Amino acid sequence: MPAASPHPPGQPYVQLGGPSPYLGAEWEAQPNRSRRVLILCHVGMLIHFPVHVAMFLAVFAFILAFSLVGEFVFVVFFFLEKPAFRLLDRGLVSLPSGPSGGRRGGNCVTRASPASPGAVSRRC
16 A cells, blocks of 8 residues: 555645755755846846847858858859868868767777787778
């Protein structure tokens, strides 16, 4: 038979005087914030959110404009496309999340050294 619940079903659990029994003894309620602090937090949020949205839109517009200019340049000056791709590949290789994982050449092999246990040899 299941144990009886500490309070009637469907009723909210209310305990007067002290923290809930589900919380540890070290728990303390945070002090109430004053009206002035709440107003300042709200005004800060009203300023902060639109600034972040504007920054996101500005970065998006910059990337879009940069790519459109690049596309136009490569359509008009088609002979620059291959050097630009080589430059892009050279730059992406040095990034850790690039096509080769931050390694030059992309074909690095790590093997355990048979000469000394625990040592590894890396060949790129």
